[in-house]
């Protein structure tokens with residue numbers, strides 16, 4: 001049985017005049033969970049964690065925990081200073097979260113053995129399951145297959161959010177059966193599920209979340225024709241969601257739906273007016 005499966009939404013952090021918009025956060029989380037998603041990933045890339053202080057990240061998590069069961073929340077844990085990351089991990093683990101989503105340290109580009117040591121230290125300190133976040137285009141570090149296989153031996157490392165962009169690696173990990181493989185690239189969700197991945201962590205699933213859930217359920221029920229039809233309907237939206245840097249398009253879509261304000265923290269910027277026009281037409 002997988003530990004992590006189904007559609008997890010990589011949650012945006014709503015802002016209002018520069019501050020975290022907690023009422024919007026609660027409204028949005030309720031909306032998504034009612035649509036049937038498996039859970040929410042808090043303070044990941046889409047949550048603009050890099051632009052939030054540690055205190056703000058914990059405030060976001062605490063606000064969600066007031067209304068969302070901890071088993072439906074995964075917390076992002078990113079950084080490039082191990083002592084600081086471990087201190088944050090200690091704070092997060094005082095809360096009842098389902099797991100931690102952990103990328104490689106950014107900018108410093110360690111060797112594979114350095115990466116083994118990094119993830120090993122976090123896994124050794126983990127009180128909850130760890131999801132490896134393989135996203136070389138953001139961190140600058142590629143997790144090689146043998147490194148992932150070695151990490152998969154750790155009892156706390158149970159899953160991967162796969163943004164590696166290498167289908168052979170994805171297929172090998174699925175075939176190994178040691179990690180739950182979650183699509184981390186929204187355009188790859190259908191393919192990953194068909195190959196035997198257990199689910200996805202997706203920013204675009206903020207919009208029409210029930211359709212993403214239905215697609216995953218159709219795959220699980222071996223109805224590939226039905227699942228493909230749903231995915232094809234979602235594809236224009238998924239493409240538009242990444243036309244400008246994530247999460248700007250998703251935030252614009254949510255703002256068009258009246259769920260949050262269309263506001264990001266610098267250096268991220270709201271979608272261009274031309275894109276907002278396209279997004280409005282797509283929503284219909």
Ligand SMILES: O=C(O)C1=N[C@H](C(=O)O)C[C@H](O)C1
Nearest residue numbers: 010044045046184202203246
């Ligand atoms: O925040 C995330 O987790 C996601 N990150 C990807 C990104 O790096 O932009 C996109 C994915 O949909 C969710």
